[in-house]
């Protein structure tokens with residue numbers, strides 16, 4: 061059974077590792093960032109409201125994300141586990157999650173903290189690209205496509221996230237330190253934290269995570 065939270069600064073590789081873990085463990089990835097971007101793309105009122113916070117590199121209000129996750133955790137596919145990627149990000153979100161999980165009568169197994177030094181985060185993020193069609197992630201230096209700026213799988217032109225600019229990244233790092241890092245302490249008190257060194261190759265980091273979970 062795998063009920064995991066992945067904690068990590070923007071650029072820690074948490075999204076990519078969550079996708080790999082999903083494939084390995086056969087449980088769904090629940091990414092609030094992806095769900096918010098989807099709502100934006102569809103132009104829903106919630107998506108429009110979230111957009112202003114996201115583009116400024118700030119956090120979307122707790123009640124909005126808590127509502128999304130609450131709904132998502134009612135779906136059948138989380139029965140055998142889930143990987144929460146990007147949620148919770150604040151203490152009120154973690155407390156709300158405890159209530160939701162308590163109502164469902166389920167417990168978290170681990171909180172994986174992916175730790176990465178600040179100086180490697182900014183180049184990691186500003187070089188990120190992804191395929192808008194199949195979502196495959198790329199990096200202009202570390203994970204280049206075969207043909208520059210086009211997806212290897214579906215040949216779609218790659219895009220950069222609107223909040224992956226240098227200014228927004230600084231804000232996002234700041235939000236992480238002020239609002240999300242206190243969660244490490246919150247979950248340490250529950251003896252759930254497994255810290256992983258997030259520097260180096262994606263494969264190396266993935267192996268470290270698997271080792272820590274087994």
Ligand code: AMP
Pocket residue numbers: 070092093094096113114115117118119120121122125145146147148149150153223232
């Ligand atoms: P991510 O893809 O996880 O980096 O999230 C992108 C952006 O979506 C963040 O910078 C926030 O603006 C917003 N977001 C995602 N998850 C949350 C959350 N749990 N709480 C508040 N805002 C969030």
